[in-house]
Amino acid sequence: MFDRHSYRLVCGACGAEYVDDGLRLSCDVSHGPALLRTAYDSPRFAAQAPQDSIFRFGRWLPVVRTVPDSPGCVVYNADRLAARIGLDDLWVAFSGYWPERGAHMPTGTFKDLEASTVLGRMPDNPPTLVLASAGNTAAAFARACSLNGVRCLIVVSGKVLHRLDFEEPPAECVQLVALGGEATYDDAIVLAEAIGGLEGFQLEGGIRNVGRRDGLATCLLAAFEKYGRLPNYYFQGVGSGAGAVAAHEAAGRLRLNGCPDAFPRLVLCQNAPFTPIHDLWTRDQRPDGGGPAVEPPGSAAAADQSAITATELANSRPPYAVRGGIREILRESSGKAMAIPNLEVARALHIFEEVEGIDIEAAAGVALAGLTAMVGRGEVARHETVLLNVTGGGRARRGREVELKAATPDLWVDVADVRDQSVLGATAERVAGAIRPALFT
Secondary structure, three states, rough: OOOOHHEEEOOOOOOOOOOOOOOOOOOOOOOEEEEEEEOOOOOOOOOOOOEEHHHHHOOOOOOOOOHHHHHHHHEEEEEHHHHHOOEEEEEEEEEEEHHHHHHEEOEOOOOOHHHHHHHOOOOOOOOEEEEEEHHHHHHHHHHHHHHHOOOEEEEEHHHHHHEEEEEEOOOOOOOEEEEEEOOOHHHHHHHHHHHOOOHHHHHHHEHOHHHHHHHHOOHHHHHHHEEEEEOOOOEEEOOHHHHHHHHHHHHHHHHOOOOOOOOOEEEEEEOOOOHHHHHHHHHHHHOOOOOOOOOOOOOOHHHHOOOOOOHHHHHOOOOOOOOOOHHHHHHHHHEEEEEHHHHHHHHHHHHHHHHHHHOOOOHHHHHHHHHHHHHHHHOOOOOOOOEEEEOOOOOHHHHHHHHEEEEOOOOOEEHHHHHHHHHHHHHHHHHHHHHHHHHHO
């Protein structure tokens, strides 16, 4: 059904092109960091059947197979919410569990989109996939890999285990490693990267994986499919910013396809006090500019991470200054980054459930709070079209309707053995050795 030769991977820095092997994350040429992007041979936008599957956008997905039970996001006109906050034309892209709207994301967030396309992109008989997660990604990949028999090692902080629950426990091919102590998402990334470099393992890559981004891009494609035009604004709560980069890339493909609309203005919303993208963008707007690099996380950053409501957005290493990354898409779209305090997030979560009748995840509340603030200040006019990406919702309702089982780690690791660079390599080898027998049973 799909062919790797129907698209190419193109380096955002030097333009080098590659035939995809399903695993490539970077360019071979020596230059500064840059994201690869996909260039599809089929310039025409055309969705296919089945209408409820993400793979209806298969012409613009870097995949060689479909993955069963892979619903796409649902887009609708949120007229009541629009009236509440002062807009005439508000579109919502909803990823989650909301049967009345036709939304049936298996784990309740748009991470299910990522999991489907990453698995659809992988070659036959791949190495063991390794990834770090702040919670939602782990749930999505654990389920998808279990159902499809894909070997996967997932690293999380023990503090996010409460976000991992399943109708059925993960299969043996999925191994969950939890970090003890005061471990953060950054610590999980460090260990995942160390294991991903070992023989027989493959780092999934996060935002560097074109499968992830193009899966997330289907939220914008679904809106274009429904309305036939691009919105004036796009709002999203962001951690790495993968969804925003994906939306911008999708808008670029549609414009190349003949869409006359301008790029949607991207508004990237983060939960204060942990706002690395907002802080970097704010510094960039100063007269001296300069494009600062992301500083390595320290104790203050870790403390800020634990102080936010939307802990799933706690990514201290966003691809800000890389080619094709956050700074570039904000400049190209005349976008904006916002810092949203917890109190405003709580208000937004309440408003959405009160008006729309479904619970949403904190990250989506961050985006709604940002939109409400900009409308209130007159920065977004009433007549302008807005796409609000609700990146997760309905999980509380699903928890009431379906019996869910808590995740149990297969292995615990002391975070001190990850933070100590002198033993990190040995720790990675030890973890890999401990879980290999289970992966290959």
